[in-house]
Amino acid sequence: MAGAVALHVGGDHAARFEGKAATRETPLVKWTIIGLALTFFAIFLLLPLLAVFVEAFRKGWETYLTALTDPDALSAVRLTLLAALISVPLNLVFGVAAAWAIAKFEFRGKHFLITLIDLPFSVSPVIAGLVFVLIFGAQGWLGPWLFDNDIKIIFAVPGIVLATVFVTFPFVARELIPLMQAQGKEEEEAAVVLGANGWQTFWYVTLPNIKWGLLYGVILTNARAVGEFGAVSVVSGHIRGQTNTLPLHVEILYNEYMFSAAFAVASLLAMLALVTLVIKNWIEYQAARSYRTTYGTSQQESAS
Amino acid sequence: MQRKSLLVGLFAAGLLNFSLAQAQTTLLNVSYDPTRELYQEFNPAFTKYWKGKSGQEVVVKQSHGGSGKQARSVIDGVDADVVTLALAGDIDAIAEKARLLPADWQKRLPLASTPYTSTIVFLVRKGNPKGIKDWGDLVKPGVAVITPNPKTSGGAQWNYLAAWEFAKRTYGSEAKAKEFVANLYKNVPVLDSGARGSTITFVERGIGDVFLSWENEAFLAVKELGPDKFDIIVPSLSVLAQPPVAIVDKNVDKKGTRQVAQAYLEYLYSEAGQEIAARNYYRPTLDKVAKKYAKQFPAVTLFTVDEAFGGWSKAKEVHFKDGGVFDQIFTRR
Numbered sequence: 001m002a003g004a005v006a007l008h009v010g011g012d013h014a015a016r017f018e019g020k021a022a023t024r025e026t027p028l029v030k031w032t033i034i035g036l037a038l039t040f041f042a043i044f045l046l047l048p049l050l051a052v053f054v055e056a057f058r059k060g061w062e063t064y065l066t067a068l069t070d071p072d073a074l075s076a077v078r079l080t081l082l083a084a085l086i087s088v089p090l091n092l093v094f095g096v097a098a099a100w101a102i103a104k105f106e107f108r109g110k111h112f113l114i115t116l117i118d119l120p121f122s123v124s125p126v127i128a129g130l131v132f133v134l135i136f137g138a139q140g141w142l143g144p145w146l147f148d149n150d151i152k153i154i155f156a157v158p159g160i161v162l163a164t165v166f167v168t169f170p171f172v173a174r175e176l177i178p179l180m181q182a183q184g185k186e187e188e189e190a191a192v193v194l195g196a197n198g199w200q201t202f203w204y205v206t207l208p209n210i211k212w213g214l215l216y217g218v219i220l221t222n223a224r225a226v227g228e229f230g231a232v233s234v235v236s237g238h239i240r241g242q243t244n245t246l247p248l249h250v251e252i253l254y255n256e257y258m259f260s261a262a263f264a265v266a267s268l269l270a271m272l273a274l275v276t277l278v279i280k281n282w283i284e285y286q287a288a289r290s291y292r293t294t295y296g297t298s299q300q301e302s303a304s
Numbered sequence: 305m306q307r308k309s310l311l312v313g314l315f316a317a318g319l320l321n322f323s324l325a326q327a328q329t330t331l332l333n334v335s336y337d338p339t340r341e342l343y344q345e346f347n348p349a350f351t352k353y354w355k356g357k358s359g360q361e362v363v364v365k366q367s368h369g370g371s372g373k374q375a376r377s378v379i380d381g382v383d384a385d386v387v388t389l390a391l392a393g394d395i396d397a398i399a400e401k402a403r404l405l406p407a408d409w410q411k412r413l414p415l416a417s418t419p420y421t422s423t424i425v426f427l428v429r430k431g432n433p434k435g436i437k438d439w440g441d442l443v444k445p446g447v448a449v450i451t452p453n454p455k456t457s458g459g460a461q462w463n464y465l466a467a468w469e470f471a472k473r474t475y476g477s478e479a480k481a482k483e484f485v486a487n488l489y490k491n492v493p494v495l496d497s498g499a500r501g502s503t504i505t506f507v508e509r510g511i512g513d514v515f516l517s518w519e520n521e522a523f524l525a526v527k528e529l530g531p532d533k534f535d536i537i538v539p540s541l542s543v544l545a546q547p548p549v550a551i552v553d554k555n556v557d558k559k560g561t562r563q564v565a566q567a568y569l570e571y572l573y574s575e576a577g578q579e580i581a582a583r584n585y586y587r588p589t590l591d592k593v594a595k596k597y598a599k600q601f602p603a604v605t606l607f608t609v610d611e612a613f614g615g616w617s618k619a620k621e622v623h624f625k626d627g628g629v630f631d632q633i634f635t636r637r
Contacts, residue, residue: 136381137380137381138381139380139381139401139402147381155377155380237367238367254504255500257529
């Protein structure tokens, strides 16, 4: 999605732009636009975030802590982490493999593969959930067989993991494809000429090049896996302490008039989002730095 | 990286183990929306009772949602041991579509498997600014009525049938009743999928002038959010709502939980169970408890779906199936 953004090397470029009279705006225009942007930012992003924390602590620390240590809440945390812990590594491996194939090789059906990878982005999560119900539900294609063999997929933990894997499918691959395409395959070709086998080429040449983009993709995958609501809601069955993830738990608490508790759990998700953003920024910084040290400043001028 | 993902895998397996180790005798009660507080109180009471009686440790898990939606997920494979839904029709659907329990399930427990009853009342804003007294006031222009979607919510079907029967008795014909109900739904700005969603819409988001509500849900909203904000209006006629309970045979036999599931439902009929129901504003069926709590429940003229509509399966067939009366009046708006 934001592949190029991760590698932007802005900064001094903007200063040059500001410094010249021809490209400079009058202060009035400048400050009106900045003011508008900041107001918008405050109302639509900052205020909701603040509201979550204000509501969470409305009834004090004690309610806050009780809400978070409630057995059902803890089990929701556990299930959410489990879903993320399974879906992130799976999508990491898959994403790298897919991006590698798409960026470095030409083959028939490549565009079809790219479309397939994008599918979870274009399909509504509710439909994604329903698809699993249709396949694995008791009335679905595999339902009777699963019932006879005592295997539970939907309305149980495997279903939630499946739904999470599905909706987080494209993040890593989508992050890596433009990056790997931009890098080209010369370095890999050089490695092969020098006698490296496939695995060595990947490990010593490709992976170091895509390291930061990969991490960025993992972070996005993780954020979505933890926060997913729609698809998981359909396959969950909403059994407390068993198939409830954090976002579903927030909904339940809210519906039970426990508004403070709902916001307490929501604040946990919000904090996770904040941590994600911090890590994301750090990665972007690292990526920009490694880009600069690799290609030097003269390259950077022409790149930006 | 390989080693790292191996570690992650191990960690995940550990977590999974942990959640499996917790499994003991568990019952899953799939219920409808407004029973959350009722079973929150009832389940620990039953756990204690069962421990004393059999020495067995039992954990009761809950799932809540619109009654029709919950029935649907049991049909799709939620392995409920017992279902405690808003109306017999939804349990009939489970028997019919998934054959998880016999068609005559309602004969297996006393009082047509209905341990507690309720009715439909109106919740209005404090002081009743729109002057709503009876069903007839709901179709007036400018009155916004909140009720859930009869396609997914059991409570909404009771609302619908109560309005229909009122109109039939007042205006004298089925055709007039249909017109009345159609006009009523023209005044509905939002159709939530379950009763609790509608309650939140009305009390929290402040939408609507009157909320057609389960009696217990109305009492609870007043208790939770302050008697200074809402009034309960009792209409001249309402429906005797009978939310039934049943064991899901195929699931309990597979899990070996029939005995405890049976005891769980029977405990709802016991004095202790009836007390808990009454405390959560459900009308108890046991005489002794009913007398004790008589003052809590307003006197209403109640009719049953059996006498007015010839039973639930008939009412569902005529009014709520695809292309039924509700679909006709709702698509015409």
